[in-house]
Amino acid sequence: MGSLDDVKRTRHAMTLAEKASLMSGANFWNTKPVERLGVPSIMLTDGPHGLRKQGGAADHLGLNASIPATGFPTAATLANSWDVDLLGRVGELLGAEAAAEQVSVLLGPGLNIKRNPLAGRNFEYFSEDPLLSGLMAAALIRGIQSRGVAASAKHFAVNSQETHRMSIDEIVDERALHELYLEGFRIAITQGDAWTVMSSYNKVNGTYANEHRELLHDILRERWGFDGLVVSDWGGNNDRVAAIEAGSALEMPSTDGVTDLEIVRAVENGSLDEAVLDARVDEVLTLIARTRPGARRPAGTSEVDHDLHHDLAIEAASRSIVLAANEAGLLPLGPESGRVAVIGAFADVPRYQGAGSSLVNPTRLDDPLEALRASGLDIVGHERGFHRRDIPSVGLRRRALRLARRADVVLLHLGLDESAEAEAVDRTHLRLAQNQLDLTRELIDLGVPIVVVLAGGAPVELPFADEVDAIVLGYLGGQGVGPAIADVVTGRVNPSGKLAETYPIRYSDVPSASTFGRTEATSEHRDSIYLGYRYYDKVDAPVRYPFGHGLSYTTFAYSALRADARAATVTVTNTGDRAGEEVVQVYVEAPDAAAGQFRAVRELGGFAKVALEPGESATVEVALREHAFQVFDPDRGEWRTVPGTYSVLAAASSRDIRARVEVAIDGDAIDGDPLDLGRADLSHYLDGTVDRVGAAEFEALLGRPLPGSTWPTGRPLTRDDIIAQAKGRGGFASALHALIVTVSRTLMLLGRPHAANNVRFVLDMPFRSVARMSNGAVDGAMLDGLLLMVNGRFWHGVRRAATAWRAHRRARRAASARHD
Incomplete structure (x- = not known):
């Protein structure tokens, strides 16, 4: 099945059911095989900056452990290198690790435009500028695919916020759409030749991206010449038949055959042309042929040189660090700099990556403190100074001030904690934690020269910027962040990073500040082409x-x-x-x-x-x-x-x-x-x-009236509504909403921010996704029971759900017996 003729011959030999089966996953990460015709299953995994292949229980939000892999700097960091050759080298090693683990598709890079600095996934994206985003993504794609592994440019398109991301309608004018939000993808597709594109959850001007014919067919294929496969984001399918007609081939994860049956019925009743389905089948078969899974080594026999990969992770981080301020020429530090105090909770336990589906289990992690101690500087001590979360501690602050009084220079490691930047959650403000700001103020008052080393995947307000001596923006530097920071601070590496985004003075200066993430049903891009x-x-x-x-x-x-x-x-x-x-x-x-x-x-x-x-x-x-x-x-x-x-x-x-x-x-x-x-x-x-x-001027730009920005009320919730809409409806609906919020808050108080954010993610799931993300554990009838419960008919819904659960269990047992 290596040539186009082979692909067509294989497809011609398929039954309608077999064709439909290729349109969705076999499980969470694998496609379905067609064993009768020798069509293998292939594996897709997360991996924008490091392979996230889960060895056990599967999820899409980084909850369960993955195998060790090199954690490279995130896209927000790598973009600061402005070095396409470096991105190509990183891509080659990402592809090598994926190939060694029999992974066919690495789900990245992400290259959505950074519209607003509070967007929770900005750490995973390159820039506010489409040219820089596109060229960096294209280089990474070429590197990954040089190893026979498909890259997946994501999230197409206009995925500009995490709040209500699975239902939000991004309202954007045509100039902004093409000049900013699509242009980076165009460059990545045409110059990187990506083999797959992942559609986004959101709607674009009223239509879900995964079934948006203008985006997926007219622009992506006809205008840009894309010849690969479009895969849905996990749980991102709305109308399966509409998506196939628009150009989206593969739905992930498994829906336990539910949507495959929808495809078969649509072809049989004439509402879906089988020739359209055939085009999608060819795209899946072509991807399988391109990624050559049979030529891979068995898992566990990899010859990946993890030490070599770690060295590149250090180099990539050091070439991406930005020296933002050094007015007094305090940096680089050397033996003549005297006694150096290292202060901050991010020095010994670094922030080196974001959270969610890109969470990597690194092969090793080098922290800045140990690297600084090994650098030759006279390190007189380290104090954390503050809790990682914003919890006051007089003792930590006093010990840090005591250490600073003994030093000639303070290296102050500040940053955003793990709860601040994650998939499915936008930030609520642009500030550093108050306990960090309080400590910084007291250190400044001591009069000791201060070098701030900042960790985080996006801009923050820096009210102390004019009062410290130097600021080093380390961003999220991956598993080699420690030596990279030490090398730059000591001058072993001359910093060459340049910001791929603007740092505003305060959040109110951002043009979308008053509207971003504040509405329920729509996100109005009134800022148009004026970003960053x-x-x-x-x-x-x-x-x-x-x-x-x-x-x-x-x-x-x-x-x-x-x-x-x-x-x-x-x-x-x-x-x-x-x-x-x-x-x-x-x-x-x-x-x-x-x-x-x-x-x-x-x-x-x-x-x-x-x-x-x-x-x-x-x-x-x-x-x-x-x-x-x-x-x-x-x-x-x-x-x-x-x-x-x-x-x-x-x-x-x-x-x-x-x-x-x-x-x-x-x-x-x-x-x-x-x-x-x-x-x-x-x-x-x-x-x-x-x-x-205002609304009237934005409507004049769009040339049409604005849709409503709030959720409709006064009607029952449906499969297409999201769970957050249960709030305030009373009864079981309000109880369900309160339970999710309470569990999330409790996990946050217990110091488990990743789990807390991931639980809160449930609120933005459409009810239909409860079934489609359950890997077959929940079917449509059970979901209908849940909706009856939410819509005020609690006991009727319980009976419906229980009856459906028993029928579903019997059907699965019967199917298992037939298979045996």
């Missing part, structure tokens, strides 16, 4: 650290910039006394700097990373992105070149412009204005003040 630096630069708002920012222990000068419509070249010189690497960022600035235009002031057009010895120069050529001088024209449904005189900028960040040159661009000879110049009803989109956009 596109917004801050448009309105000239102050930021803590701009997009692309990152310092070095050396300095770089830019000269001789030249550009045309295709590329820019610039000479970069290391003007300092240390070898270092510089990320050369090229931005394209709109004509007249986008004044009065529905357009960003400047956008990233390309980048390159160059290594230079002291005094060395190099001329760097940077290719400009495909749509550098274009906008997406919603009226024509295509990209359109906007004429004018642009500035091409060579920069060290979106706000650190080192050189500029003008380039004249001819536009398309098409009537109409894609920039909406002079439209009074879009005034805030013209000046960028999208934090002030």
Whole structure:
């Protein structure tokens, strides 16, 4: 079954039931085999930054243990490297570990755009910019697939929040959809040649992504040329037949044959063309052929060199660390720095990854404290200073202050704890824990020089930034985070990371701050194209650290910039006394700097990373992105070149412009204005003040009325409603909701944040997912009983559920007996 002809021959030999069987999983992680025709089962596992293959009980949220695997830095960290070659190398080792464990599909990378810094899964995504996201993802995909393992670009598309993620309707205009939310995927698909794409749980403009024909067929396949397979997120199927018609082939996990039967019935009654089903079957068979499971070593006979992989994990982390501030030149530390006190609960027990489906069981874990002690620095002691959770402790704080008084320098390790960043839960604020802020204030008052080392997968407010001597953003550095931080702090590695996202001064500065995660049924993207630096630069708002920012222990000068419509070249010189690497960022600035235009002031057009010895120069050529001088024209449904005189900028960040040159661009000879110049009803989109956009202006942009943003009331709950909607309905419904919330809170108080968040995840599950995520333990009739209980007919529902459970148990026993 290696060629297209083989695939078609195999499919032609299948019965309708066998074809339908390939459309869903055999269990939680494996597809169904067709043994009669020699079609094997293949395994899919989580793995955006490390293989998460579970050896025992299976789940999708990191509850149960997985086999040891290398924990590489998360995407949010790796993006700060701006190093596509590094991402390719990481991908190769991820693919090697997956291949050694007979895994055919690694579910990653995630590359959704970071719309808001509170999104709970931002640690798993690359950037607020689609070009950087797309190029990094493409490199990782190429690396993974070089080992015969399929990568899965996810979550397609507009998966911008975790709150109500399985039902939320993301309302977004066409320009923002194509210019931001889809563009990274386009680059990853066209340049990475991903073999699979995972659809997202959410709706996009009223239609579930997994059954969105425009996204899955018109754009993904017809426009971008994708020839692979679309797999649902786990439990993310709504209407199975509609999904197949739209272009989604594989539903995961197993539904115990329920949705397979729906497919068979649809073909038999003529509501589903069998030719459409055949196309989906071919996609599954092609994926099986591409991943060559028969050529893999048996599990347990791997020759993976975990020491080599750990070395790359350290290198990847060190090349991704961002030196955000070093105004007094305190860093790097050395023997002359004197006595160093290490303070903070993240020094000895590091935060190195997020939580949920990407939770890796690392082969080893090197902490910063031990690495600093081995670095040659005069470490006079370590105190935790604060509880990891925000619980006051006078004793911990006093001991930390006592240690700081004995030191010449304090290395203060702060960060977000494990409960703050996880799948299925958005953050509620942008602050560090109060006990960390209180300790930081008291340390600053001592007058001892302070280096803050920050752990976390997304920005936080840094009210002390101007009062400490240096800030190192370690992000979530994977299992090698300890040596990586020590190497950067001591200068063994010259930091070269640049921020892949903007650090706002305060959360209220974020354009979507007043609306993000606050509504029930819809998420209105009133900010449109103005995300991250596109917004801050448009309105000239102050930021803590701009997009692309990152310092070095050396300095770089830019000269001789030249550009045309295709590329820019610039000479970069290391003007300092240390070898270092510089990320050369090229931005394209709109004509007249986008004044009065529905357009960003400047956008990233390309980048390159160059290594230079002291005094060395190099001329760097940077290719400009495909749509550098274009906008997406919603009226024509295509990209359109906007004429004018642009500035091409060579920069060290979106706000650190080192050189500029003008380039004249001819536009398309098409009537109409894609920039909406002079439209009074879009005034805030013209000046960028999208934090002030009201419902009427957003409706004018969309060209249609807004759907309701709250859940409908006054009717019974259905399979399509989510469990959170049981709140406030009284009786069993309210009791069920309260039970889930209480268990989650109790687990949090017991210091089990991962389990607490995962229990709370249940609230956002549609009732239909109770059956579909149960691996056959719950069927539709039992679910109907539950819904009767929730809708106020408790005892009737109990009887219905009990009767259905007994019938289901008898049917399973009979089926097992026939199989035996």
